[in-house]
Amino acid sequence: MDRSHTARLTPPDDPPVDRPHPARRHTVRIVRRRIPSRAALLSLLTAMAAAAVAFAAWRWWQPAPTVAVYQRTLSDVEMSWRCEAGHSFTASGQVADRPCAMCDQPAYPVIGYECKQHGPVEVAVRFTSGPDGAPRMSQLRVNHGAWFPASDPVRCPQCGAPMVPKPADPLDALNRSKKKGG
Numbered sequence: 436m437d438r439s440h441t442a443r444l445t446p447p448d449d450p451p452v453d454r455p456h457p458a459r460r461h462t463v464r465i466v467r468r469r470i471p472s473r474a475a476l477l478s479l480l481t482a483m484a485a486a487a488v489a490f491a492a493w494r495w496w497q498p499a500p501t502v503a504v505y506q507r508t509l510s511d512v513e514m515s516w517r518c519e520a521g522h523s524f525t526a527s528g529q530v531a532d533r534p535c536a537m538c539d540q541p542a543y544p545v546i547g548y549e550c551k552q553h554g555p556v557e558v559a560v561r562f563t564s565g566p567d568g569a570p571r572m573s574q575l576r577v578n579h580g581a582w583f584p585a586s587d588p589v590r591c592p593q594c595g596a597p598m599v600p601k602p603a604d605p606l607d608a609l610n611r612s613k614k615k616g617g
Contacts, residue, residue, distance in 0.1 A: 508570070509528035509529060509530065509562060509570040510527050510528060511527070511528075512527065512528045513525055513527060513528075514526065514528045514544040514545075515545050515546075516533060516535075516543065516544055516545065517542060517543065517545045517557070518535035518537075518540045518541065518542035519535075519540045519541060519579070520535065520537075520538045520540050522535050522537045522538060524536065524542070528544060528562070528570075530562045530563060530570050532561070543559040543560060543561060543576070544559070544562075545557040545558065545560065546558055546560055546600065546601075547600070547601030548589050548598040548599065548600055548601055549599055549600075549601040550593070550596060550598045551596065552593075552596065553591055553593050555601055556577060556591065556592065556598060558575050558576065558577055559575065559577075560572055560574070560575060560585075561573050561574040561575075561576075561582065571585075572585040575587075577589065577590070578592050580592070
């Protein structure tokens, strides 16, 4: 069913000054806008609602994305090392002993422990690779003494009381990174 109707438009009655041909009359078709029916709107809304529900259900049943966690290795950490002769240097960690650059004697990483009575004490560490390949502390030594298992408590060399690991200074890591950067 065509709801349009025709109307005649004529150009204004100006004297033909520049026009070589007489003015023509054109037929213009004016069309009324059609409003969609209620059934069409209801179908459109139903389709949109079904799509929204399907998308929500899909998102709900999707497994959560797994985020890869960065695991630092021993070689990623800068450690303090001390050799048998007493030379100190900083180098990346490793499982095996490292030869000293000055005297070629074996060097070991040192960590800090603290006695409540006598203060901080440096303890030499040896690492081994665990069954999963991750490095673990295996042995400790206080002041060139005998190596003992890391599972045993670390005792103060002066009073024999158990010591606690010295908390790392968070500003120490900042100072090291500034020195490396230049």
